[in-house]
Amino acid sequence: MSVEATLRRYEALRPAEQGPAAGPAPDGRKQTLVRLLWIAVWLLYMASPVGDLFGGDYSPAVSALAGVGLAGFVAAYLAVVFAPSRAGFQPSQPWVRAGIGVQLALSFALSAGLGKDWLVLFVYVAVSCGAALKPARSRWAVPAVTVLLAGMGAWLDPPGELYPSLVVPALLGGFSMLGVTQLVRTMKELREARRTVAELAATEERLRLARDLHDLLGHSLSLIALKSELAGRMLPARPGEAAQQVADIEKVSRQALVDVREAVTGYRRPTLAGESAAVRAALAGAGVSLRLHVPELLPGLDRDAEGALAWALREAATNVVRHSGATLCVCAVTLDRAAGRAVLTVSDDGRGPAPAGQGEGHGKSHRNGHGNGLTGLAERLALAGGTLATGRAGDGGFTLRATVPLTGLAPR
Secondary structure: OOHHHHHHHHHEEEEHHHHHOOOOOHHHHHHHHHHHHHHHHHHHHHHHHHHHHHOOOOOOOHHHOOOOOHHHHHHHHHHHHHHHHHOOOOOHHHHHHHHHHHHHHHHHHHHHHOOOOOOOHHHHHHHHHHHHOOOOHHHHHHHHHHHHHHHHHHHOOOOOOOOOOOOHHHHHHHHHHHHHHHHHHHHHHHEEEEEEOOOOHHHHHHHHHHHHHHHHHHHHHHHHHHHHHHHHHOOOOOOOHHHHHHHHHHHHHHHHHHHHHHHHHHOOOOOHHHHOOOOOHHHHOOEEEEEEEEOOOOOEEEEHHHHHHHHHHHHHHHHHHHHOOOOEEEEEEEEOOOOEEEEEEEOOOOOOOOOOOOOOOOOHHHHOOOOHHHHHHHHHHHHHHEEEEEEEOOOOOEEEEEEEEEEOOOOO
C-alpha cells in the first residue's frame, strides 16, 4: 500500500463517519411515531371530560367554548411533552413554561366551570412538569400541581370520592415522566460521549500514523538523499563506488517500503539491535564516526519501552545526519537501577541547538522548541511512561536523553 493510499485510508476516519459506530440517534421518524403512540394511549383518560362535554346538558355556546378549551389544552400538552425530542431543546425554556401555564389555567377554568369530570386535566399538567422542566423544578412542580388538584377536588367534590383516585396518578405520572426524561437525557449524553471517544480515537490514530511515517520515512529519505548526493559526486571519477552507493539506495528504499507496510498494519516494533545496525550504516555513509554502546541484554525493558528507545535512537541519528555537521557521535544505553529506568543518551560534536529565531544548526527542525520529529518522539516516549530531554552537549554539540521505566524495578 502506498503512502498516499495509507493517508487516504486514515483520513477516511472522519468524526462524521464515527457517528453510526457510536449508536443511532435517539430521535427520528420511527422514534417520534412510537412516542406519539405512547402519548396517545394516555390520552384515553380524556374520555371523562370528552364524555361530559358531549353527554352533559350544556348550551351550544358553552359546549363550543369547552371544546375549544379542551383542544387548546391537548395542543399545549402535546407541544410540551414532545419538547424534549426537539433539537436544541433546553429544559424550562420560556415557551415551555408558558405552555404549562396555559394548561394549568385551562385546567382551573374548565374544572371550575364544568365540574369534577375535568379534574383529570391536572394529571396531564403534572406529567408535563415532569417531562419538560428541569429536574430541580420538577421535584416541586409535580407536588404543587397535585396539591392544586386535591384542593380543586375538595371544592368540587366535597365527599372526596373522586379526587383521591387522581392524586396518586398525578404524583406517579409526574415523577415517572421525570425519571424517563432523565433516562433519555442520560442516554443522549452517553451517545455523545461515545461519539466523542470515537472522534478522539480517530484523531489519535492519525497522530500515530503521522509519527510513524515521519520516523520511518524521515530517516530513510535522509539516507537516500545523502547516498544519492555521494553517488553523484563519485560517478565521474569512481563509478564503482557510485554503483555501490546506488545499491545501498535500493536496499534502503526496499527496507523503507517494508517498514511503511508494517507500520500501517500496526505491527512494527523496532528493536535497539535493529536500529543500532541502521544507525551504524547511516552515520558511516555521512562520514560521522560512531561510538555505540547498546547492551545485548537489558533486563526489565519490555517491548513497548524498547520500541520507544529504538525510535529515539533513530530520530537522534537522523538529526545528526541532517542537521548537526558533526564528525563524532556517541550513543549509549544504560540501566539506572536506582531510578528503575533505562536511559538512552546521544551526543555529537556538531553545531548544537540553533539559537532562538534562527534556522541554522542542529535545531533547524525545532527552532521554536521541538519540531515535528522530536515532538512526535516525546509523545511516543510519554505513551511508554518515559521522558525526553534535549540540550547543548558539553563540547558545544547537541545531546538527546530519552528515558523509559523498567518493568518490575521500582525506584530505590
